[in-house]
Amino acid sequence: MTPRFSLAFILAGSLAAQTAYQQPPQAVLDVLNAPTSPTASVSPAKTHLLLIDGPRYPSIADQSQPILRLAGMRINPATNGPQRTTFANRLVLKEIATNTDRPIALPAGAKIGDLRWSADGRHFAATNTTANGIELWVGVVATGALKKMAGVTVNDVMGDALNWMPDNRTLLVQTIPAGRGAAPAKTPVPPGPNVQQSLGRSAPVWTYQDLLQNAHDEALFEHYGTSQLAFVDAVTGKVTPYGKPGLYLDVRPSPGGEHVLTVRIHKPFSYLHPAGAFPKEVEVWDRAAKLVYKLASLPLADRVPIDGVPTGPRNYSWRANEPASLTWVVALDGGNPKEKVPHRDQVFLMRAPFTGEPKELLKTEHRAMGIAWGQRDGLAVYGDYDRDKRWLRQFVMNADNPAETPREFVSRNMADRYRDIGQMQMKMLGAGASVILQTGDSVLLSGMGATPKGDRPFLRRLHLKTRETEEIFRCGENEYETVVTVLNDDGTKFLTRRESPSEPPNYYLRTVGQPPVALTKFADPSPVLRTIKKERVVYKRPDGVQLSFTLYLPPDYQPGTRLPAVVWAYPLEYTDADVAGQIGGSTQRFTTIAGSSHLFYLLAGYAILDNASMPVVGTPETVNNTYIEQVVSSAKAAIDKAAEMGVVDPKRVGVGGHSYGAFMTANLLAHSDLFRAGVARSGAYNRTLTPFGFQSERRTFWEATDVYTRMSPFFHANKINEPLLLIHGEMDNNAGTFPIQSERMYQAVRGNGGIVRYVTLPYESHGYAAKESIEHTLYEMISWFDQHVKKAE
Numbered sequence: 001m002t003p004r005f006s007l008a009f010i011l012a013g014s015l016a017a018q019t020a021y022q023q024p025p026q027a028v029l030d031v032l033n034a035p036t037s038p039t040a041s042v043s044p045a046k047t048h049l050l051l052i053d054g055p056r057y058p059s060i061a062d063q064s065q066p067i068l069r070l071a072g073m074r075i076n077p078a079t080n081g082p083q084r085t086t087f088a089n090r091l092v093l094k095e096i097a098t099n100t101d102r103p104i105a106l107p108a109g110a111k112i113g114d115l116r117w118s119a120d121g122r123h124f125a126a127t128n129t130t131a132n133g134i135e136l137w138v139g140v141v142a143t144g145a146l147k148k149m150a151g152v153t154v155n156d157v158m159g160d161a162l163n164w165m166p167d168n169r170t171l172l173v174q175t176i177p178a179g180r181g182a183a184p185a186k187t188p189v190p191p192g193p194n195v196q197q198s199l200g201r202s203a204p205v206w207t208y209q210d211l212l213q214n215a216h217d218e219a220l221f222e223h224y225g226t227s228q229l230a231f232v233d234a235v236t237g238k239v240t241p242y243g244k245p246g247l248y249l250d251v252r253p254s255p256g257g258e259h260v261l262t263v264r265i266h267k268p269f270s271y272l273h274p275a276g277a278f279p280k281e282v283e284v285w286d287r288a289a290k291l292v293y294k295l296a297s298l299p300l301a302d303r304v305p306i307d308g309v310p311t312g313p314r315n316y317s318w319r320a321n322e323p324a325s326l327t328w329v330v331a332l333d334g335g336n337p338k339e340k341v342p343h344r345d346q347v348f349l350m351r352a353p354f355t356g357e358p359k360e361l362l363k364t365e366h367r368a369m370g371i372a373w374g375q376r377d378g379l380a381v382y383g384d385y386d387r388d389k390r391w392l393r394q395f396v397m398n399a400d401n402p403a404e405t406p407r408e409f410v411s412r413n414m415a416d417r418y419r420d421i422g423q424m425q426m427k428m429l430g431a432g433a434s435v436i437l438q439t440g441d442s443v444l445l446s447g448m449g450a451t452p453k454g455d456r457p458f459l460r461r462l463h464l465k466t467r468e469t470e471e472i473f474r475c476g477e478n479e480y481e482t483v484v485t486v487l488n489d490d491g492t493k494f495l496t497r498r499e500s501p502s503e504p505p506n507y508y509l510r511t512v513g514q515p516p517v518a519l520t521k522f523a524d525p526s527p528v529l530r531t532i533k534k535e536r537v538v539y540k541r542p543d544g545v546q547l548s549f550t551l552y553l554p555p556d557y558q559p560g561t562r563l564p565a566v567v568w569a570y571p572l573e574y575t576d577a578d579v580a581g582q583i584g585g586s587t588q589r590f591t592t593i594a595g596s597s598h599l600f601y602l603l604a605g606y607a608i609l610d611n612a613s614m615p616v617v618g619t620p621e622t623v624n625n626t627y628i629e630q631v632v633s634s635a636k637a638a639i640d641k642a643a644e645m646g647v648v649d650p651k652r653v654g655v656g657g658h659s660y661g662a663f664m665t666a667n668l669l670a671h672s673d674l675f676r677a678g679v680a681r682s683g684a685y686n687r688t689l690t691p692f693g694f695q696s697e698r699r700t701f702w703e704a705t706d707v708y709t710r711m712s713p714f715f716h717a718n719k720i721n722e723p724l725l726l727i728h729g730e731m732d733n734n735a736g737t738f739p740i741q742s743e744r745m746y747q748a749v750r751g752n753g754g755i756v757r758y759v760t761l762p763y764e765s766h767g768y769a770a771k772e773s774i775e776h777t778l779y780e781m782i783s784w785f786d787q788h789v790k791k792a793e
Helices: 009-010 026-032 215-225 527-531 598-604 622-643 662-671 705-711 711-721 739-751 771-790
Strands: 041-043 047-052 066-071 074-075 092-096 100-104 114-118 121-132 131-139 147-153 160-163 170-175 225-234 239-253 259-265 280-286 292-300 314-318 325-331 345-351 359-364 369-375 381-387 389-397 409-414 426-428 432-436 444-448 459-461 467-475 480-488 495-502 503-509 533-540 546-553 563-568 573-576 606-608 615-617 648-658 675-680 724-729 754-762
Touching: 009 066, 026 598, 026 771, 041 480, 047 114, 047 648, 066 215, 121 160, 131 170, 147 239, 147 573, 160 239, 170 239, 225 771, 239 495, 239 615, 259 314, 314 615, 345 389, 359 381, 369 432, 369 444, 381 426, 381 563, 444 615, 459 480, 467 495, 467 527, 546 598, 563 598, 563 771, 573 622, 598 771, 606 622, 615 622, 622 648, 622 662, 622 705, 662 675, 662 705, 662 711, 675 771, 711 739, 724 739, 724 771, 739 754, 754 771
Parallel strands: 563 606, 563 648, 573 615, 648 675, 675 724, 724 754
Antiparallel strands: 041 047, 047 092, 066 074, 092 100, 114 121, 121 131, 131 147, 160 170, 170 225, 225 239, 239 259, 259 280, 280 292, 314 325, 325 345, 345 359, 369 381, 381 389, 389 409, 426 432, 444 459, 459 467, 480 495, 495 503, 533 546, 546 606
């Protein structure tokens, strides 16, 4: 961080060119391109698994398909779907009881996505993306047959494209309207200027990307976003249009199937906000598409306070255990979290036939966090969140008798992993509605089971009246086994996914009191990684905050050797030092390396201090006042501990991170001399370009100018005297990390005589997807540290 002599300006060279994609060493390529294991989707009937497999990485040719960037969305105009998506090209249906497999015959060149089970588990629907559109296919579990629904072209631009109705036979689908015609052409001569104005009211806005920019964008958005809803009979293929074409942001059938909740957006559109903030009509229709209840006509949500919520109804949804009861939330504080009020939110309920006035269901002291409905007895579980303390509470109530006082059963710091009781197991009913699985007064909880020795996932029974728990399953200390789902109501039979440092992840059927039965036998795709050593390392920084990292040592490491090292991290904010020091994750997991992971440095001979703790501890309003001091102190403590262990050469350490980790990387180079070089991917470096907040920062640039400028490494680029590699996707659409952030950071470091390299990846977003992009990213990362860290004197 020491300022350099001006001679550096004379000696500094520069290079700007577009080069061919490069590849990392062969050892890296072998692991990068190793086959993957399928993922499993469990049928709601709990009788079958659908094993889903697909290409590990798309090609850059896939990524460079035509794209329209409209209203915060990225649309492929050829398919009328998302520009970037993952898909499957192999499906296998496994019957759990017999442990037998049936491969599903797919169409040639299949790109299967958006898989949806019917609630009875007898059918599944999926899309198939072709060169010219998106098809609808339906599978029959009993036969394994997959059938195309003729005459249906899916519109997958907004909301859920597919919804099963509760009859388990009919699908409600967003389709492309018949006779839509060609997309509107752009007029070569603009009709006039584009004008925006504000009339004096406060309207803070995040730095959204891919927004509408002119009248032609609006026309394109309406063209590609407009859907015709239709009922599709999965048996006969009959298509019945439902309602009129519109811009449907959300479509939800009621649990009883006689009503549909629709959310349609309309003009005037915004050039500052994504589609979700546009004006909208929230309505309940009957099966004939006749309006039976208008919940709200909501204006453009352009006056939402920072960390606030819109006024008017929000979080509208069906009560899952009744045929047609609508619930929604309304803010009592004007949506402003800084207002002092006795209750922040009010929850309403309105039952069919939707006449009369809605009833108040409850009020929450803090911001409401949603409701989960039980199977019976009026059970409802809801939560609220205290922004000032970052505190989460959950309550049990009898929704059928609001006079009963709700009972609090969870109260903890939002970041407190040790006191996280887990999630309630759910059961799918018709129309995709899910309820809490109940047995008597008991529910089932599954969770990660964080402990000071690492995660040990569990399945427990919670008695709601007494709050007592019974442990049904707890992962052992020498493996990592998570509960995928329970297979019966009392939780005595369940599905798990088990792995260990030497055992690849596989699915198991567990029955209480019996040995587990392996349902899959996926092989180790990269045996070379089994010689990697890893361990959890715990230590403290000078102010007493406990820290940790996972130490990875490369294959065939020789004890006593001091290695060049990489510290890879992502800062997190906490209100409590003890919570900040909690251990997360598990060292008992099977090591896999994929994508642009920094763990590939292991195959180049580096030690890695992975997920090194970088806690920033303080009150929510002022936590960033000491951001620099805390991350520098944490980084030094990590290096000191690794050096004390005798595995790391403290004079040959590099630092890296992605997104907010990239921001941290640039700050560590600017404000310390701990590292030889840095790799910063997809970061933001000038916080004046995110003036209404970032991460957990609540103050605006004008309220905390000194904090914004002090935290921005752009303002300290003259102090960066270690080589810095900047990598950024040219189409990064993450709020706050415009590519211009890396571009200007490069210019700042270069202009001050620093050693810096700036790599942009065509057609890539915040994360990198294409095979060629990933290979090149790894080539750049390894080459940079080989030159500036490994070979450092």
